[in-house]
Amino acid sequence: MDANQRIARIAAHLHPSNVQMEGGSVLERANCRAKGGAPGFKVAILGAAGGIGQPLAMLMKMNPLVSVLHLYDVVNAPGVTADISHMDTGAVVRGFLGQPQLDAALTGMDLVIIPAGVPRKPGMTRDDLFKINAGIVKTLCEGIARCCPNAIVNLISNPVNSTVPIAAEVFKKAGTYDPKRLLGVTMLDVVRANTFVAEVLGLDPREVSVPVVGGHAGVTILPLLSQVKPPCSFTKEETEYLTKRIQDGGTEVVQAKAGAGSATLSMAYAAVKFADRCLKGLRGDADIVECAFIESRVTELPFFATRVRLGRTGVEEIYQLGPLNEYERVGLEEAKKELAESIEKGVSFIRK
Ligand SMILES: NC(=O)C1=CN([C@@H]2O[C@H](COP(=O)(O)OP(=O)(O)OC[C@H]3O[C@@H](n4cnc5c(N)ncnc54)[C@H](O)[C@@H]3O)[C@@H](O)[C@H]2O)C=CC1
Numbered sequence: 353m354d355a356n357q358r359i360a361r362i363a364a365h366l367h368p369s370n371v372q373m374e375g376g377s378v379l380e381r382a383n384c385r386a387k388g389g390a391p392g393f394k395v396a397i398l399g400a401a402g403g404i405g406q407p408l409a410m411l412m413k414m415n416p417l418v419s420v421l422h423l424y425d426v427v428n429a430p431g432v433t434a435d436i437s438h439m440d441t442g443a444v445v446r447g448f449l450g451q452p453q454l455d456a457a458l459t460g461m462d463l464v465i466i467p468a469g470v471p472r473k474p475g476m477t478r479d480d481l482f483k484i485n486a487g488i489v490k491t492l493c494e495g496i497a498r499c500c501p502n503a504i505v506n507l508i509s510n511p512v513n514s515t516v517p518i519a520a521e522v523f524k525k526a527g528t529y530d531p532k533r534l535l536g537v538t539m540l541d542v543v544r545a546n547t548f549v550a551e552v553l554g555l556d557p558r559e560v561s562v563p564v565v566g567g568h569a570g571v572t573i574l575p576l577l578s579q580v581k582p583p584c585s586f587t588k589e590e591t592e593y594l595t596k597r598i599q600d601g602g603t604e605v606v607q608a609k610a611g612a613g614s615a616t617l618s619m620a621y622a623a624v625k626f627a628d629r630c631l632k633g634l635r636g637d638a639d640i641v642e643c644a645f646i647e648s649r650v651t652e653l654p655f656f657a658t659r660v661r662l663g664r665t666g667v668e669e670i671y672q673l674g675p676l677n678e679y680e681r682v683g684l685e686e687a688k689k690e691l692a693e694s695i696e697k698g699v700s701f702i703r704k
């Protein structure tokens with residue numbers, strides 16, 4: 353490239369219309385750069401302009417495993433894309449606005465993260481979001497089936513206990529379903545459990561690991577405090593306090609935000625932590641074990657969150673629950689009752 357060409361290119365970059373949106377010549381340049389850049393994974397965020405989406409996009413732009421980052425939303429995708437694209441990290445960022453650009457956003461992706469949909473307000477349950485979010489997840493998953501059927505999907509939109517079964521049914525209908533690649537994100541429950549347990553034990557949360565199984569709503573969130581690492585024991589009061597605090601962590605934030613939404617920053621942190629583990633699995637790293645809500649035979653229910661091993665093909669091993677104490681056995685029965693209904697609601701939304 354000679355000096356004139358370089359200047360023309362810089363000038364084009366400075367022009368306001370030069371936000372890297374789908375369909376322009378800048379996209380072609382970005383494509384060239386992406387090819388010449390560091391090898392890495394292609395990641396799309398659907399709902400990238402939202403409360404979770406924006407910090408999630410920022411943190412994914414900082415992830416060295418990502419070479420291309422597609423930001424899709426039905427509003428404000430150009431603004432968020434322009435902003436994030438100025439970060440001097442490796443990933444090339446492109447924005448996609450509205451349904452007509454969904455397919456372009458998804459084509460070629462290795463990992464799709466979905467935080468699209470409405471959040472709770474005080475007094476609502478996650479299930480109250482079903483009416484709106486079920487349709488959003490359906491539409492987005494139809495796009496994934498069309499454009500990147502082999503991508504790993506990290507589903508964040510609530511109610512996760514129903515949206516994951518919805519996604520599975522959409523993929524089955526399209527003939528693209530692979531249960532190893534569909535994961536409901538329950539990482540925030542683990543992140544909260546690690547934090548609250550560490551507080552009680554007087555430890556650094558980074559030293560604590562709490563398996564959280566079941567699902568992602570109220571009593572379906574089942575922390576296995578008998579399996580905490582490092583090994584420890586809790587009094588009955590501590591067990592009850594911790595279990596309830598972990599189960600109600602989302603509501604704690606919804607109430608504190610008083611109508612301005614639900615957890616966004618801690619969720620973006622948890623989503624990036626989880627996505628990074630999925631990418632490391634895809635890369636072939638060994639011993640990548642995390643909790644996720646997936647198709648499972650660990651219980652009689654078709655979906656259940658447990659610890660899973662992630663690898664090149666997604667979920668490569670699903671771990672059993674391990675020994676439960678009496679408190680956890682009672683909690684498990686309660687969790688399964690509610691979970692069964694939420695799963696059925698999701699399945700019948702597509703099969704109806
Ligand atoms: N799995 C988990 O642990 C958690 C899940 N959530 C859930 O994540 C979802 C998003 O939460 P927030 O980011 O706080 O909400 P938000 O309202 O701030 O953002 C949602 C974004 O989705 C976009 N959107 C709506 N319809 C869309 C469509 N058809 N295609 C693409 N984008 C679309 C909106 O334009 C908006 O930018 C909610 O359902 C919330 O309940 C929230 C926290 C934790």
Ligand SMILES: O=C([O-])CC(=O)C(=O)O
Pocket residue numbers: 471472478510540601602603605606614615
């Ligand atoms: O509570 C909510 O509505 C959002 C959520 O899932 C969480 O923070 O765990």
